[in-house]
Amino acid sequence: MLSMFVWRVVMASGLAPPGYFTPLIALWGSTTLLGAMLLFQREVRRRTRAEAERDALLESERAARHDAERASRAKDEFLATLSHELRTPLAAILGWCAVARHPRAQGAEAGTALETIERNARAQARLVDDLLDVTRLQSGALHLAVAPTPLDVPVRAAVEGARVAAAGKGVALAVSVADPPPVVLGDAGRLQQVASNLLVNAVKFTPAGGHVEIRVGRDPERGVAELVVRDDGQGFEAAFQPHLFTRFRQADSSSTRQHGGLGLGLSIVDHLVRLHGGTVAGASDGPGRGATFTVTLPLRVEVPVADPPASSAVLDGEAALQGLRLLLVDDEADVRAAVSRLLEQRGATVLALPSGETIEGALVSFRPDLLILDVGMPHEDGYALIRRVRTYRAEAGGQTPAISLTAHAREEDRERALAAGFQDHLPKPVDVPSLVTAIRARVG
DSSP states (O other), X not given: OHHHHHHHHHHHHTOSOTTTTHHHHHHHHHHHHHHHHHHHHHHHHHHHHHHHHHHHHHHHHHHHHHHHHHHHHHHHXXXXXXXXXXXXXXXXHHHHHHHHHSTTOOHHHHHHHHHHHHHHHHHHHHHHHHHHHHHHHHHTOOOOOOEEEETHHHHHXXXXXXXXXXXXHTOEEEEEEOSSOOEXXXXXXXXXXXXXXHHHHHHHTSXXXXXXXXXXXXXXXXXXXXXXXXXXXXXXXXGGGGGTTXXXXXXXXXXXXXXXXXXXXXXXXXXXXXXXXOEEEEEOSSTTSOEEEEEEXXXXXXXXXXXXXXXXHHHTSTTTXXXXXXXXXXSOHHHHHHHHHHHHHTTOEEEEEXXXXXXXXXXXXXXXXXXXXXXXXXXXXXXXXXXXXXXXXXXXXXTOOEEEEESOOSHHHHHHHHHHTOSEEEESSOOXXXXXXXXXXXXX
8 A cells, every 4th residue: 555655656746757667567566466365375274274273173072072971971871880789789688688577587588588698798798899999900009918829729718708609509619729739929819809700700600500610720831820710601702702801891781681790800800810920811612602711820839838728617616716805996886796796606705895985994904815996986086096005005905916997998098007006907898707817817
């Protein structure tokens, strides 16, 4: 605009002869046209980029919304499955409690009620443990207490734990162990969990009258110990094999599925085996043709010298705690009464308190061999209580061994309990053999 004004002023002044500016005018016009074209192209490119960025943003927003909806659906499905799996054993427990309480309940019927209640309570506890283990594995908070371990020891313990469920379903268990048993460097408790999860799966997917084989052996050429669990049950499609050890994945996840569960057991097995430096694999010839799971662990050549483990009959017998004086503190009346009776049935003398308010006098008058303290109590929790006890003189009971018995079952809870002054940490619900073993270990 300014150039045009200057040109008109020069032409009106007569300072330039006619035709002098004609080439310049043509050049200016072409330059202006070229500039306009360049400006237009830049504007087109800018708008194209803006539209592309807008489209990408919209697509990203759509993808994020789709992912959020899918995650929300997955969460809802998981919560629905979890609710179903927790309510199913709870319904059986409450139902059989009502049966046992009925005036017409006979002795055999009451026995069936107790067996059913125990079986479903253990199933519910296993679900909670699996969820907790998944959280530990994801956060890297699960630690192994490794030691040279004959592999048959945790496997036999797992088999004993599965016998009741197998017998109730009419499934036969057959165990074979190499002589001598292979020795691995591992956490006996976690190896028992590996074997137990595989056995629970095998029994669950094997129909009545079926068989489950458990074999413990070694492959010297590969330098590994082997645990093989084989059943003649349901099996699975070849297409499902890559998803066997994926969390929350099940071959049949519909509402009409025949078998319950959260799809966590095999995932936990895979994680625990890999933490031990081993591998686990599953195979099946197809639906209805059974399944085989093989765990391999690095073989340790030397055989540890150790006392044979006490049998479950010894640990659960009437004289298992004979002569021991145990002081129990738990604010939950039902739990306090149940644990007291369990300990008394095994020969112990028990003093049960609802809180730690009078524990100082009880330590002097009762003189317990061991303390069993709940952690989650009002006013003064178990951590504060054991710290207070540890301030007492030895003759006043300040050095009495103590076990925390609590529903707080994370690894960090165990570490906190040991740091506060406990000698052991056991989770609720109470596993009687584990509690008896811990008590006997702490009082010699």
